[in-house]
Amino acid sequence: MSAPTHTRYLPTAAAAASRRPAAAGANARLHWWALALPALAFGLLLLLLAGSAESHAAVGEASALLQVTEQLLRVVG
Numbered sequence: 001m002s003a004p005t006h007t008r009y010l011p012t013a014a015a016a017a018s019r020r021p022a023a024a025g026a027n028a029r030l031h032w033w034a035l036a037l038p039a040l041a042f043g044l045l046l047l048l049l050a051g052s053a054e055s056h057a058a059v060g061e062a063s064a065l066l067q068v069t070e071q072l073l074r075v076v077g
């Protein structure tokens with residue numbers, strides 16, 4: 001026995017453009033999570049890398065956070 005199917009209405013491009021103007025350039029808006037999630041992931045990964053120095057005794061070395069920051073600056077700069 002087959003299930004009933006429903007067709008989905010797809011408006012034409014002209015009809016869609018007249019209802020909602022396209023945002024471009026500075027007028028384009030992002031959702032809050034589009035910026036918050038990557039920033040949160042970056043911060044958590046940075047803390048994970050910095051916390052890995054506690055797993056072995058590093059005598060006389062700079063803090064892991066400082067090392068990671070220096071590496072990032074070398075890569076970016």
